[in-house]
Amino acid sequence: MSNSAASRFSWGKLALHAFFVLLSLCFILPFVLVLSISFTSEEALSLHGYQFFPREFSLYAYEILFKVPETILRSYGITILVTIVGTFLGLLLTALTAYAISRRDYMFRGVTTLYIFFTMLFSGGLVPFYILVSNYLNLKDTIWAMILPALLSPFYIMIMKGFLEQLPTEINESAKIDGAGEWRTFLTIVMPLSLPALTTIGLFISFGYWNDWWLPLLFIDNPNLFSLQQLLYKIMNTITFLSNNPQMLQAGINLQQFPSLSVRMAMVVISAGPMLLVFPFFQRYFVSGITVGSLKG
């Protein structure tokens, strides 16, 4: 309806653009603030506070971080490892489970679907889960504690199932006539055809692992296993603790040893920045995942 109007100039349209430009600023300026702090010298920060433009440009924070890059590099390594292993295993499990229950001729289709679906509706809650992982599976302070508990989401199984059900059933029948076994049909025919769904769900899973701080928060205390998100959380947490308990400072803890303001924000830039440049390219997958997610059981 606005095609003819779009090409014409009007004050209303100009106001609309002004509005959206202002709105966009609300989304961009917070990022600018963090960037600006990380590039400002310490003196300027304590003198003028946080500003949207560095009063005194300085690379000090980044120099500090790259002088001893081990911590950040190790955390990057942990996050990448967890994301890759988790996404691979998670996608495999999701595809296998979804494939079985997407087959209309499978005898346990109904039971298995209900079995999976029920876990979306009801859960044992945090404490039994926590005791299971730490006391019975003994995963505390292992890399598996950050991978296994998030491996298989019933939501993704349902999305995958919905996709697989749209594939023509003739595929299975003709494969069977050709003498292909279930595994061969699955691996050489069904999986290649499911590439769009696998990409979307794989992206969801990897995004979840990359940004996860919840499992580390629960199960990881060993600093050698800190992921990027946990490293960020720990730094913020320590500083909050000290500012809430000033007596700790007098007890001999030197605040100078903790990362200064600009260094903290530089850490955010280094750890969240690269992904913030990458993820938007996959934006359409994130959207399609949501709209496809009409989760029919």
Add this chain to the structure above:
Amino acid sequence: MASTQTQSFAKRFKKNRTLFFMSLPGIVYKLIFAYLPMLGLVIAFKNYRYDLGIFGSEWVGLKNFRFFFESDKAWLITRNTVLYNVGFFVATTVVSVLLAILLNELSRKLIKAYQTVMFLPHFLSWVVVSYIVFAFLDHDNGFVNQALTSLGFDPVSWYQEASRWPWILNLTNLWKTIGMQTLIYYAGVIAIDTGYYEAAKIDGASKWRMMTRITVPLLVPLVVIFFIMAMGGVFRADFGLFYMVPNDSAFVYSTTDVIDTYIYRVLRTINDLGMSTAVGFYQSLVGFVLVLASNAVVKKINSDNAMW
């Protein structure tokens, strides 16, 4: 009779065997990570001790529940959880419907740019968001206090004043989720048959009239679905928002503590596993009933949108 039945079952199973083995890893996984914890709910009725384990610990009946519901915490965290969810829903819906309608007035190319920008916060974790909020609200150096003092106002101790947090959390949540929600409603807006607008134009209807009489009414079904889904989740809070963004500051618990953060704190700092499980049970149970109820309502309105 019985033997032929088992035989045919065995025969059928043989045919379905491969599919069963394909789903087995997933089934075993859910057994361990979803169904075993459900059994663990018995902890809610026990005085749990690590050395005695789940089954060795002493039964205490409903003591854990009584202890929780008799404390003033039960009301506080339930109220906070429900009110925030309602607030989030109203704010997100009003703003994203409005933005979706306004976006539709622009040309395609620019829509994409605006949408991408609004989508950016979606890719951040709550930990990163907590740093961004901190850059604004830090008492000594934060941007907001700098601005306040330069305008002649007194600085505010944001992380110590509980009354500020309903606004801060609503705004933060809006900032992070609005991009996605606007996209969903925008898809709803462009799906509307253009014939309606053409007919309205012939009748000489103004833009405002078309918006209030055509666009908004046709978006209502979508809003209703989201409303009912939100009601199903009204007992669940986004832990990261409520734990990370206020930096777990004890001064502001009265307005930031929700069921999920309370369960976590009782588990990790107070270490009362029995009561923590009981609160989790309460949340799961009410949540379960609400999801069933909301799905039943959706089904009544429009069965295509029901979850099952």
